[in-house]
Amino acid sequence: MNYLTKDFSANAGDRVEVVLHGNAANVMLLDDNNFQNYKSRRQFAYYGGHYTASPVHITVPETKHWNLIIDLGGAAGRVEASVRLIPR
Secondary structure, X not given: OOOEEEEEEEOOOOEEEEEEEEOOEEEEEEEHHHHHHHXXXXXXXXXXXXXXXXXXXXXXXXXXEEEEEEEXXXXXXXXXXXXXXXXX
């Protein structure tokens, strides 16, 4: 499984901004438990979705440690991304 990842702590109401370079991609914000499920190929919950245009903005729902995942969902191609956290 190939994916880009960035982990960080954030506060509720902060926004994650992702600029995609390359193909459309899945951009998913997961807490630590769901990230472990993602890596183990088990069912997981996330905020975000599949995006064909950027920038992508995801509002952080609660204060805690987060993992941002960017993957192609099995599609062919290549993607790079720039990520920044925008405090509320």
